Amino acid sequence: MRATQLAAAAVATGALVLGMAGPALADSPTQSGPKAGQFCKKADIGKKVKLADGTLLKCALKAGQKVPHWVDISGQTPPTKPSPPVTPKPVFRFGFDKVQLSSRVVAPGRHTTFTVTCPSAVTITSNGYTRSPLPVRKAGKATWTATGTFKSSLPDPTVATVVCKGFGSVKYSTHPSKNPSKGGNSMQPTTPKIPNGRIDTGDGSMYRPAAGSGAPLMAIGWGALAAAGLGAVALRRRTARERSTVA
Structure with missing residues (x-):
């Protein structure tokens, strides 16, 4: 009897312990x-x-x-860092400031070295150097050099053209203004210029009037010539009469 009571008490105690441990395990x-x-x-x-x-x-x-x-x-998604602003790359413009000449003197046998800044490729042609185009080599990043020797007989004008592929060209000439009184033995930058002054038509006249205005000008010119001729005839007749009266 006592053993039965002890066993029942043990079962009850075990059930109580398990009942308390259940919720704890569930929330763990x-x-x-x-x-x-x-x-x-x-x-x-x-x-x-x-x-x-x-x-x-x-x-x-x-x-x-x-x-x-x-x-x-x-x-x-994790936050991302904002992208830094993109700074636009400067636009390359080719001009005379991108070309350096070791010498501008044009004389038979003299040398000129071109140093050109260009991001693509460079070509240099001339009518005065012994080789055209000049042999161009790359000297650094976007830097090109070429050396030319002038001929023993030089044309007038002597010119050289530097081309930066895809970006334009510049031209040097001994007569940049097409005026023989300027230049002659020095290579100078040449740029297109707008002609000024009277227009030489090539037919002997320096000015061709517009339609509707030429007739009066031509009439005035012929009138002046006719008046001069008539005056000369009248003078000769008067002199002849004076001579006949004296005789």
Whole structure:
């Protein structure tokens, strides 16, 4: 009888212990993990936990909160740093400032070295050097050089053209203004110029009047010539009469 009572008491005690342990195991983070909205430790701020169902939680302290909480961050993408502003690259413009000449003197047998800044390729042609085009070699990043020797007999004008492929060209001449009184033995930059002054028509006249205005000008010219001729005839007749009266 006593043994039966002891066994029943042991069974009851075991059932009580299991009943108390059941809820504790169910709520243990080690079994099911934390839940969104639950408190977390300050030492765990920033820590992430992935649950068995794929939920991703993060211990975070939001603005206005004193205690950190587990926050569901499933599907959220981490913030990315803003891209730095793109600075546009400067546009390359080819001109005389991109060409350096070791000498501008034009004389038989003299040498000239061209140093050209160009991002593509360079070609140099001339009617005064012994070789045309000049042999161009790359001297550095976007830098090209070429040396030419002048002929024993030089044309007038002597010209040289530097081409930067895809960016334009510049031209040097001993007569940049097409005026023989300027230049002659020096290579100078040449640029297109607008002609000024009277227009030489090539037919002996320096000016051709517009339609409707030429007739009066021509009439005035012929009138002046006719008046001069008549005056000469009248003078000869008067002289003849005076001579006949004296005789």
